[in-house]
Amino acid sequence: MKFRQSVTAIMLISAMSFAASVLAQADRFANVSIETVPVRGKISMLIGSGGNIGVSAGEDGVLIIDDQYAPLASKIKAALAELGSDTPKFLLNTHFHGDHTGGNADFGAASIIVAHENVRGRLLGENSPASALPVITFDDDVTVHFNGEDITLIYMPNGHTDTDSVVMFSESNVIHMGDHFFNGGFPFIDLGNGGTVQGYIRNLEKALSWIEEDTAVIPGHGPLGTKAELLSFYNVVKDTSIAIRVMKSQQKSKEEIVAAGLGAEYASWGTGFINEQSWIETVFDSYPR
Numbered sequence: 001m002k003f004r005q006s007v008t009a010i011m012l013i014s015a016m017s018f019a020a021s022v023l024a025q026a027d028r029f030a031n032v033s034i035e036t037v038p039v040r041g042k043i044s045m046l047i048g049s050g051g052n053i054g055v056s057a058g059e060d061g062v063l064i065i066d067d068q069y070a071p072l073a074s075k076i077k078a079a080l081a082e083l084g085s086d087t088p089k090f091l092l093n094t095h096f097h098g099d100h101t102g103g104n105a106d107f108g109a110a111s112i113i114v115a116h117e118n119v120r121g122r123l124l125g126e127n128s129p130a131s132a133l134p135v136i137t138f139d140d141d142v143t144v145h146f147n148g149e150d151i152t153l154i155y156m157p158n159g160h161t162d163t164d165s166v167v168m169f170s171e172s173n174v175i176h177m178g179d180h181f182f183n184g185g186f187p188f189i190d191l192g193n194g195g196t197v198q199g200y201i202r203n204l205e206k207a208l209s210w211i212e213e214d215t216a217v218i219p220g221h222g223p224l225g226t227k228a229e230l231l232s233f234y235n236v237v238k239d240t241s242i243a244i245r246v247m248k249s250q251q252k253s254k255e256e257i258v259a260a261g262l263g264a265e266y267a268s269w270g271t272g273f274i275n276e277q278s279w280i281e282t283v284f285d286s287y288p289r
C-alpha cells in the first residue's frame with residue numbers, strides 16, 4: 001500500500017514536472033515573432049528562434065528549408081500563409097539539430113520531408129515520431145524541381161555534423177548554407193555528432209566555389225548575407241584555426257591558448273552564440289596533437 005502510494009506520488013510529481021517543462025518551453029517561445037525577409041524573387045527567409053528558414057513560394061506552392069522549434073509551428077504557418085500557403089508541399093532539412101527540425105513532427109503530417117540519410121538515422125536514434133522523419137533521403141545530392149527551378153540539396157560531409165547539406169536554387173541565385181554559415185560569429189561545430197573543423201573548412205571552400213559574386217546567402221544563424229560575408233566568415237574560421245593549431249603545436253595547453261586569446265580583430269566574432277573560448281576549445285579538440 002505504502003509502495004503504491006509512493007508510486008502514485010512519483011507519477012504525480014513526474015506528470016507535474018513534465019507539464020512544467022512543457023509550460024517552460026512554451027514560455028520561452030511566447031514572445032518570439034516570425035519576421036519575413038524577402039531574399040530574391042520567390043525566395044524569402046523567416047527569422048524567429050533557431051535556424052533561419054528558407055522559403056520558395058510560387059506557382060507550385062510552398063517549399064521550406066528547416067522549421068525551427070515545435071512550439072513555433074503555428075506562428076511559422078501564419079507567416080507562410082502570407083506568402084501563399086500555410087502547408088508546404090516539401091520540407092528540406094539542412095541537418096538534424098533540434099533548432100532546425102523541431103517542427104518536423106507537425107509539418108511532416110502534410111509535407112514531404114527530404115534530407116540526407118544521416119538526418120533520418122540520427123532522428124531515429126532520438127526516437128523521433130514517424131511524422132518527423134525524412135521520407136526521401138539521399139547520399140550525395142538530390143534535386144526537387146519546384147517553382148520553375150532546380151532546388152538541390154548537396155551533402156557536406158563531416159562539417160557542422162555528419163548530416164549537413166546546403167541548398168542551391170538554380171534560377172533565383174540563392175544558397176541556404178544551414179549551419180555552415182553563422183553570419184558574423186564563430187561557428188558551432190558538433191564534434192560529438194560527426195562534425196570536424198577540417199571538414200567544415202573544406203565544405204566552405206566548396207560552397208564558395210559554387211556561388212557567384214551576387215548570390216544571396218542564407219545563413220543558418222544571423223542576418224541574410226552575401227558571398228563577401230561568407231568569404232570573411234571562411235577567412236575567420238580558417239585563420240583562427242591555424243593560429244590555434246600553431247599554439248597547440250608549440251605545446252601550449254587549451255587553457256593557455258584561451259588565456260592568450262585570438263586578438264582584438266576577432267573580438268566581435270565571439271559575441272554571439274559561440275564565444276571565443278568555446279571556439280578555441282572546439283578547434284583544439286578537432287585536431288590531433
Ligand SMILES: [Zn+2]
Pocket residue numbers: 095097100160179
Ligand atoms: Zn546546427
